Amino acid sequence: MAERIYLYDSTLRDGSQAQGIDFTVADKLAIASALDAFGIDYIEGGWPGANPTDDAFFARVPQTRFAKVSAFGMTRRAGRSASNDPGLQDILNANTSAVCLVGKSWDWQVETALKVSISENLKMISDSLSHVLDQGREAHFDAEHFFDGYKANRAYALEALKAAHEAGASWIILCDTNGGSMPSEVYRIVSDVKSMLPDANLGIHCHNDTEQAVANSLAAVEAGVRQIQGTINGIGERCGNANLIALIPTLMLKMGFETGVSMEQLKEIGSLSRLIDDRLNRVPNRHAAYVGKSAFAHKGGLHVSAMARDSRSYEHIDPALVGNTRLILVSDKAGRANVLNRLEQMGIEVAADDERVTELVKIVKEREALGYAYEDASASFELLARGLLGQLPRFYDLLSYRALNECRMDAKGHADTLAEATVKLSVAGSTVMTVAEGNGPVNALDQALRKALTPHYPVLEAMHLSDYKVRILTPSDATAALTRVVIESRDSDGHAWHTLGVSANVIDASNDALFDALTWFLMKRGVAAQK
Ligand SMILES: CC(=O)SCCNC(=O)CCNC(=O)[C@H](O)C(C)(C)COP(=O)(O)OP(=O)(O)OC[C@H]1O[C@@H](n2cnc3c(N)ncnc32)[C@H](O)[C@@H]1OP(=O)(O)O
Numbered sequence: 001m002a003e004r005i006y007l008y009d010s011t012l013r014d015g016s017q018a019q020g021i022d023f024t025v026a027d028k029l030a031i032a033s034a035l036d037a038f039g040i041d042y043i044e045g046g047w048p049g050a051n052p053t054d055d056a057f058f059a060r061v062p063q064t065r066f067a068k069v070s071a072f073g074m075t076r077r078a079g080r081s082a083s084n085d086p087g088l089q090d091i092l093n094a095n096t097s098a099v100c101l102v103g104k105s106w107d108w109q110v111e112t113a114l115k116v117s118i119s120e121n122l123k124m125i126s127d128s129l130s131h132v133l134d135q136g137r138e139a140h141f142d143a144e145h146f147f148d149g150y151k152a153n154r155a156y157a158l159e160a161l162k163a164a165h166e167a168g169a170s171w172i173i174l175c176d177t178n179g180g181s182m183p184s185e186v187y188r189i190v191s192d193v194k195s196m197l198p199d200a201n202l203g204i205h206c207h208n209d210t211e212q213a214v215a216n217s218l219a220a221v222e223a224g225v226r227q228i229q230g231t232i233n234g235i236g237e238r239c240g241n242a243n244l245i246a247l248i249p250t251l252m253l254k255m256g257f258e259t260g261v262s263m264e265q266l267k268e269i270g271s272l273s274r275l276i277d278d279r280l281n282r283v284p285n286r287h288a289a290y291v292g293k294s295a296f297a298h299k300g301g302l303h304v305s306a307m308a309r310d311s312r313s314y315e316h317i318d319p320a321l322v323g324n325t326r327l328i329l330v331s332d333k334a335g336r337a338n339v340l341n342r343l344e345q346m347g348i349e350v351a352a353d354d355e356r357v358t359e360l361v362k363i364v365k366e367r368e369a370l371g372y373a374y375e376d377a378s379a380s381f382e383l384l385a386r387g388l389l390g391q392l393p394r395f396y397d398l399l400s401y402r403a404l405n406e407c408r409m410d411a412k413g414h415a416d417t418l419a420e421a422t423v424k425l426s427v428a429g430s431t432v433m434t435v436a437e438g439n440g441p442v443n444a445l446d447q448a449l450r451k452a453l454t455p456h457y458p459v460l461e462a463m464h465l466s467d468y469k470v471r472i473l474t475p476s477d478a479t480a481a482l483t484r485v486v487i488e489s490r491d492s493d494g495h496a497w498h499t500l501g502v503s504a505n506v507i508d509a510s511n512d513a514l515f516d517a518l519t520w521f522l523m524k525r526g527v528a529a530q531k
């Protein structure tokens, strides 16, 4: 029977201490509900009494399915009884089944930051935890600065833990508050604590100031802790906290621990990670371990060739275990194996020894040297491949286009910009010429193309341009620089595809990317080309 690790999520408390993060009550409620559904054991909702958002969260947090909600706060103030401490009262008034109190375990901090005697601090710890337990709550003790405190004064740091343990703390969490510890130190110190307090339930709370919060948490687990505190995507004060998104699969898949997360729920870990990004309006980190889009993306030709023989060649786990998927990229680092794999994924049949595959690899490399980047524009790659294989329908021929940008100043000096484009193209055996306006020349060009093409291909109404990115490839050429335009288009069902164009003229690059976007969509819809 696998041993159980308890997962304590502090996204809504320590996560909200990160610069730039400001959760609303609605964010907190949505995140708490996702954490509960995912199988997290404890959800630290915030600090009751600290601010109106946290108070509103605790007032509204619904009944959880699985998780225990925890209210965070600090031990009683010096010179007050625990039962007469307004801060502690606020925390208890939140009515959560669990309470986590932070207290000092470094004598120097007690004297410098708290300005109380080290014996009073021990009483603050034991009185506060006893009071929480007397109210029928589960009591967690966060031993702040424990590792630094232990290194400065081992005896006192252990005294602080003993005070919590003797008061009956349900869990004692060892905090690497400043995030400067090394995994070997964490292992050694936790092992010592384990031998001094063999019957205490120990946890770990690590900060990421040396990018070792995950490694330190795992070292603590190896030395015997059974609760891990962390946050989704590792957000938190300064450089963040231990990242539960990396820790959970590692604990379950590599170390064989059981958690509250089932193997089925583990497949949802990417959605949980993206939910936090979404709430924070952040672009997900494509290189994030386990859940990033690139976590199982293979680019190097040697890698893909070996992967075709056995996927274990370059993957540490099956991506499906964490709900992720394998991606084979085509770029200037590709070989025949990458291209064959992509063609297969695109449903293009070609013999493995077809010489045109070698030709395609060569063309991709030549074009990438000119600034093309097909790994982010797979629709343009598909059109390139189909063109070479003689499978590319031609829906229209562009004969010419003109794009104008006119800026007029009014009497008050305000700029009024008008863009206009004219396109002349050949479609369905005739020549068509249209003019359209737009809020910029690319938009005007897009409108003029649609005006000309939609009467012949009405399905074009169902697609639109959803993102447009310009990358300067040769910045030293200043305004004459080569540009790469990547267009994201979407259909009415929200499916996206990406196309690109490269030119020193940004309008020409945009026109090429638009041509690919329209062509790919018409081809995928099975529309017959009207030539
Ligand atoms: C390591 C961690 O991340 S702990 C969590 C840190 N998170 C936060 O601080 C976010 C929420 N905090 C807050 O909103 C505010 O700091 C509050 C409401 C808690 C307190 O605000 P204030 O009463 O204005 O005090 P302030 O924040 O300036 O100072 C903290 C006080 O608590 C005392 N204190 C700090 N830690 C403890 C502790 N473990 N036990 C008892 N008192 C403590 C300090 O000595 C200081 O006392 P002082 O008021 O006599 O100077």
Ligand SMILES: CC(=O)C(=O)O
Pocket: 014, 102, 142, 143, 144, 145, 175, 176, 177, 178, 205, 207
């Ligand atoms: C409690 C906490 O957040 C810390 O000590 O880092």
